[in-house]
Amino acid sequence: MSDAAPSPPSAVLGEHGTGGPLRARTAPSSRRPSGGHGRRGGGGRSLAGYGFVAPAVVFFVAFFVLPVLYAIYLSLRGARLTGGGALGIRRETWVGLANYRDALTDPQLLASLGRMLAIGVIAVPVTLGAALLFALLLDVPRVRAVRFSRTAIFLPYAVPGVVASLLWGFLYLPRTSPFGFTGIGFLDEPALFGSVANIAVWSGVGFNMIVLFTALQSVPREVYEAARIDGCGEWQIALRIKIPLVVPALALTGLFSLIGALQIYGEPQTLRPLTSSISSTWVPLMKVYRDAFTTDDIGGAAATSVVLALGSLLLSLLVLKAAQRRTRSSS
Structure with a gap:
């Protein structure tokens, strides 16, 4: 006679105690029911x-898509003289791609x-180079006054x-400059290109430095x-480790700087009263402003704006594509 304890009935009998095949009692399913409650949630x-x-x-849609569509609509229309008489009647009519032809020629x-x-050839490389240099210097271990230096670089x-x-314009003028620059035509070509690019560099280095410095801190x-x-020394670490790791952030800042160069308007427009070397069409956006609000050529201004927007989009895509290839090759 065996001394083993008898098995519980639930282990021997079937689910209803009828002596069916042995089955382990399973726990209730924890899955949610597939009813309507889960779908409603x-x-x-x-x-x-x-x-x-x-x-x-x-x-x-309200502040980007609709204005772009309206600009495209305006670029296909133009003012033409219609009707009889000595002077005719100036009316806005459909001109198709005539505004684009006139803009491109x-x-x-x-x-x-x-x-x-x-200006872009000067401003973009200098801005990225200075921002990367400052970010690398601030990322060096045991460097002092990091917060003060970061704030001072970002402040412009x-x-x-x-x-x-206006600040740089009065610094460029010999009569108002406290440094007494004489004999140097900062507001005359060809030095004017460097003067305008200097304002863009001075204003843009801080933002790009913050982006690159943040990317370095995440490593x-x-x-x-x-x-x-x-x-490895700090110089080798910067060249072989830090710079390759921040290539995506460098591409982002390069894209921002490129778009800023394509949209340059405020600097030459503000410096224009200080010099006779800057005309009303000195850069493309100044020409768009003149055509739209001075000569009343809304269609031509809209066509020029669309051409500039498409050019900016194409260059941005090329920069992003090159950055992606560089990232894939480095990885």
């Missing part, structure tokens, strides 16, 4: 998400694009563009410590 969350996104979508627009390109970005242009410190243990 998910639908509520979806509606809440749409509600949070709706204000941004409304502002995007306008020598004033081509000359302004060349001046804008000259907080100065409005018109105020910065784990263990990476740098391992490199120092292997005998």
